[in-house]
Amino acid sequence: xxxxxxxxxxxxxxxxxxxxxxxxxxxxxxxxxxxxxxxxxxxxxxxxxxxxxxxxxxxxxxxxxxxxxxxxxxxxxxxxxxxxxxxxxxxxxxxxxxxxxxxxxxxxxxxxxxxxxxxxxxxxxxxxxxxxxxxxxxxxxxxxxxxxxxxxxxxxxxxxxxxxxxxxxxxxxxxxxxxxxxxxxxxxxxxxxxxxxxxxxxxxxxxxxxxxxxxxxxxxxxxxxxxxxxxxxxxxxxxxxxxxxxxxxxxxxxxxxxxxxxxxxxxxxxxxxxxxxxxxxxxxxxxxxxxxxxxxxxxxxxxxxxxxxxxxxxxxxxxxxxxxxxxxxxxxxxxxxxxxxxxxxxxxxxxxxxxxxxxxxxxxxxxxxxxxxxxxxxxxxxxxxxxxxxxxxxxxxxxxxxxxxxxxxxxxxxxxxxxxxxxxxxxxxxxxxxxxxxxxxxxxxxxxx
Amino acid sequence: xxxxxxxxxxxxxxxxxxxxxxxxxxxxxxxxxxxxxxxxxxxxxxxxxxxxxxxxxxxxxxxxxxxxxxxxxxxxxxxxxxxxxxxxxxxxxxxxxxxxxxxxxxxxxxxxxxxxxxxxxxxxxxxxxxxxxxxxxxxxxxxxxxxxxxxxxxxxxxxxxxxxxxxxxxxxxxxxxxxxxxxxxxxxxxxxxxxxxxxxxxxxxxxxxxxxxxxxxxxxxxxxxxxxxxxxxxxxxxxxxxxxxxxxxxxxxxxxxxxxxxxxxxxxxxxxxxxxxxxxxxxxxxxxxxxxxxxxxxxxxxxxxxxxxxxxxxxxxxxxxxxxxxxxxxxxxxxxxxxxxxxxxxxxxxxxxxxxxxxxxxxxxxxxxxxxxxxxxxxxxxxxxxxxxxxxxxxxxxxxxxxxxxxxxxxxxxxxxxxxxxxxxxxxxxxxxxxxxxxxxxxxxxx
Numbered sequence: 001x002x003x004x005x006x007x008x009x010x011x012x013x014x015x016x017x018x019x020x021x022x023x024x025x026x027x028x029x030x031x032x033x034x035x036x037x038x039x040x041x042x043x044x045x046x047x048x049x050x051x052x053x054x055x056x057x058x059x060x061x062x063x064x065x066x067x068x069x070x071x072x073x074x075x076x077x078x079x080x081x082x083x084x085x086x087x088x089x090x091x092x093x094x095x096x097x098x099x100x101x102x103x104x105x106x107x108x109x110x111x112x113x114x115x116x117x118x119x120x121x122x123x124x125x126x127x128x129x130x131x132x133x134x135x136x137x138x139x140x141x142x143x144x145x146x147x148x149x150x151x152x153x154x155x156x157x158x159x160x161x162x163x164x165x166x167x168x169x170x171x172x173x174x175x176x177x178x179x180x181x182x183x184x185x186x187x188x189x190x191x192x193x194x195x196x197x198x199x200x201x202x203x204x205x206x207x208x209x210x211x212x213x214x215x216x217x218x219x220x221x222x223x224x225x226x227x228x229x230x231x232x233x234x235x236x237x238x239x240x241x242x243x244x245x246x247x248x249x250x251x252x253x254x255x256x257x258x259x260x261x262x263x264x265x266x267x268x269x270x271x272x273x274x275x276x277x278x279x280x281x282x283x284x285x286x287x288x289x290x291x292x293x294x295x296x297x298x299x300x301x302x303x304x305x306x307x308x309x310x311x312x313x314x315x316x317x318x319x320x321x322x323x324x325x326x327x328x329x330x331x332x333x334x335x336x337x338x339x340x341x342x343x344x345x346x347x348x349x350x351x352x353x354x355x356x357x358x359x360x361x362x363x364x365x366x367x368x369x370x371x372x373x374x375x376x377x378x379x380x381x382x383x384x385x386x387x388x389x390x391x392x393x394x395x396x397x398x399x400x401x402x403x404x405x406x407x408x409x410x411x412x413x414x415x416x417x418x419x420x421x422x423x424x425x426x427x428x429x430x431x432x433x434x435x436x437x438x439x440x441x442x443x444x445x446x447x448x449x
Numbered sequence: 450x451x452x453x454x455x456x457x458x459x460x461x462x463x464x465x466x467x468x469x470x471x472x473x474x475x476x477x478x479x480x481x482x483x484x485x486x487x488x489x490x491x492x493x494x495x496x497x498x499x500x501x502x503x504x505x506x507x508x509x510x511x512x513x514x515x516x517x518x519x520x521x522x523x524x525x526x527x528x529x530x531x532x533x534x535x536x537x538x539x540x541x542x543x544x545x546x547x548x549x550x551x552x553x554x555x556x557x558x559x560x561x562x563x564x565x566x567x568x569x570x571x572x573x574x575x576x577x578x579x580x581x582x583x584x585x586x587x588x589x590x591x592x593x594x595x596x597x598x599x600x601x602x603x604x605x606x607x608x609x610x611x612x613x614x615x616x617x618x619x620x621x622x623x624x625x626x627x628x629x630x631x632x633x634x635x636x637x638x639x640x641x642x643x644x645x646x647x648x649x650x651x652x653x654x655x656x657x658x659x660x661x662x663x664x665x666x667x668x669x670x671x672x673x674x675x676x677x678x679x680x681x682x683x684x685x686x687x688x689x690x691x692x693x694x695x696x697x698x699x700x701x702x703x704x705x706x707x708x709x710x711x712x713x714x715x716x717x718x719x720x721x722x723x724x725x726x727x728x729x730x731x732x733x734x735x736x737x738x739x740x741x742x743x744x745x746x747x748x749x750x751x752x753x754x755x756x757x758x759x760x761x762x763x764x765x766x767x768x769x770x771x772x773x774x775x776x777x778x779x780x781x782x783x784x785x786x787x788x789x790x791x792x793x794x795x796x797x798x799x800x801x802x803x804x805x806x807x808x809x810x811x812x813x814x815x816x817x818x819x820x821x822x823x824x825x826x827x828x829x830x831x832x833x834x835x836x837x838x839x840x841x842x843x844x845x846x847x848x849x850x851x852x853x854x855x856x857x858x859x860x861x862x863x864x865x866x867x868x869x870x871x872x873x874x875x876x877x878x879x880x881x882x883x884x885x886x887x888x889x890x891x892x893x894x895x896x
Binding site: 023025026058184186187189191290292295297 | 576578583
């Protein structure tokens with residue numbers, strides 16, 4: 001497992017330059033192509049470039065200061081106070097204030113928030129929660145809690161996000177989003193002068209653009225990694241940053257835990273791994289990956305069809321709807337899982353998530369972020385809609401908490417998946433962030449003037 | 450204030466260690482009692498003999514005992530089947546020792562390994578994650594499985610082989626979580642320049658002990674590739690720190706007494722002193738017009754020197770990242786600069802020439818007076834093509850750089866290098882991991 005991960009990292013290849021490599025150059029236009037929308041979803045690179053959070057996860061997964069420079073909580077971790085960095089300006093020139101942050105967070109989170117109240121206290125933002133939230137600093141680093149200016153000075157709602165990040169929005173034409181360097185960025189001016197993000201671009205077109213020099217950074221989905229290697233693309237691959245999991249409803253016939261357990265026993269992870277994802281990622285039956293806890297192997301990932309039949313006990317469940325969101329690989333994976341479940345006697349129909357708002361089963365990609373296992377588990381579970389607070393700290397107590405949660409059979413972990421990007425020869429100093437996306441603000445261009 | 454990263458609490462292994470500490474405290478109390486009865490001499494002799502008789506401890510003894518304790522707590526006395534597997538980086542050669550220790554510890558607690566006939570089984574897995582090692586025991590009694598775990602410290606980093614030839618060697622003098630732009634080691638004081646702070650430390654038995662931290666007032670945003678320098682005055686009594694748009698000065702003589710230590714900072718766009726004569730010497734080389742100090746204007750919104758220097762060299766220097774002064778014959782000197790285009794150029798006798806043999810150089814270079822070979826070498830960072838950076842010594846008899854040492858592997862990316870005040874050694878700031886930095890003192894040994 002570790003060897004395969006190490007080999008994945010060795011895929012990182014950087015084009016040789018004519019002269020010795022130097023410190024990063026300033027200038028130039030970085031061209032990025034993605035399959036999804038630049039402003040939303042896991043591909044939403046633009047949000048992280050334009051907006052900052054109170055905290056951020058460093059590339060090593062630790063929580064780092066961002067718009068907040070310090071934070072503290074009471075002993076119960078129910079009251080938190082985050083002191084804001086002074087002198088930070090939004091891209092429109094207005095000053096970052098605690099009130100603006102509070103308004104932005106209230107807009108960003110109206111359900112399943114890790115706090116019950118948030119309010120401004122001078123130059124600090126205070127959070128209150130009904131139960132202990134020891135992982136709040138890590139939770140606030142998530143994409144959904146990035147701070148966008150809610151209202152401009154003239155009282156209008158901005159048409160495009162205005163933030164404090166390293167790049168500011170300039171235009172969106174013909175499917176290309178253009179962002180310009182924020183000269184006054186609190187974290188330092190980014191190296192590239194501007195970034196052009198072309199969204200909704202099919203993977204094959206991205207690779208073609210990369211090969212003819214029309215793009216600098218393109219996506220490589222996990223199932224295409226082998227193909228990208230064969231095409232000798234220069235690849236940056238992350239460690240596992242996404243958990244592919246099957247979420248099982250507890251309503252209707254699936255309120256019966258035996259049926260949920262039967263579904264879990266019927267899933268064939270090795271088929272997903274070998275066929276759909278082309279042996280990329282890691283088969284798992286735990287929420288957190290082995291590299292984060294060291295105990296993932298304790299969860300049995302083998303399929304047991306006999307047990308699935310036995311648990312179902314001849315119950316004739318009504319047709320179940322299995323939804324998926326995302327790209328083609330997710331659809332194929334959902335169809336494969338439906339096949340698994342039919343073999344166990346379930347009648348399963350596969351449907352796009354947009355067409356089935358309340359499915360019985362949902363194939364989900366959950367984030368695996370950060371180096372703190374407890375925080376990573378809470379982030380993943382909250383993304384699955386579970387309003388939980390993970391307070392466990394030692395390996396033993398964390399294992400127990402994870403075991404207890406998985407015993408409910410509402411979430412069936414399947415695969416840990418990496419994120420990968422291919423880069424052109426102009427790109428230098430590119431690193432991946434904790435969520436596996438490229439840190440474009442720290443990337444520079446070899447041929448920058 | 451709460452630390453940005455929460456530590457995993459003490460493990461059972463650590464609890465076991467604390468137990469040992471408490472036992473030692475108990476021995477200490479007994480010693481006091483015995484001393485009252487005039488048995489000091491006898492006790493000292495006994496302690497001395499005991500210390501000599503203690504065999505070297507295996508690093509696996511305590512975790513093996515802790516895990517055996519937990520297993521015995523679950524199973525109770527009796528027989529079980531014991532199996533092992535290793536998912537960690539512990540070498541296979543260590544496994545028999547670990548297995549032997551565990552079996553021994555289990556036996557002393559009444560749990561004895563047996564054959565397949567036993568209904569109970571214990572499956573031991575030596576595992577690890579990114580932060581620590583983890584030993585896991587799955588205790589299986591019939592169809593019931595219970596889990597016991599012991600957390601261990603992570604594996605120590607692998608040592609690097611010594612290079613051959615003119616030998617560069619490094620000693621790590623400081624490790625921090627903040628980026629280090631420069632550092633000055635003077636006597637028993639260490640001054641460290643961070644992007645927004647100056648830190649004073651004093652030498653202690655176990656390294657440097659931080660005494661005082663002074664914030665550098667600046668209205669400019671932080672730089673994404675922060676740079677700065679620290680230089681001593683000619684008499685070695687004070688220092689000057691330079692960051693984009695800021696100049697700070699401070700005393701070195703009183704650095705040992707933190708309460709008296711003061712610094713003074715002000716906004717300044719004046720050029721930075723990039724070449725200074727070795728402290729405590731009179732200038733034997735001059736770069737231009739008899740001047741012993743060369744200053745260069747820094748582009749505060751970028752990460753390089755503009756190429757404009759003071760006093761003027763009467764040549765047009767390219768924008769550059771770093772520079773070093775090379776002594777030449779008859780008290781003259783040549784200026785070597787690492788340009789922002791990746792080229793290395795030498796300014797000598799009013800002419801700027803391209804230096805060959807620098808393809809593997811990065812953008813940081815410095816000078817060291819080793820006394821070996823021609824007496825002075827250029828130390829250049831690696832090109833960054835490899836996973837980890839390196840430093841290597843070169844001489845420039847002509848316009849071609851000739852390597853005179855093997856590359857000295859560093860534990861990460863070299864972010865800055867600068868010469869020591871006496872130029873007999875050189876310092877390198879290295880980013881060893883995200884948010885992990887160290888300062889290495891690099892010296893050369895003649896072969």
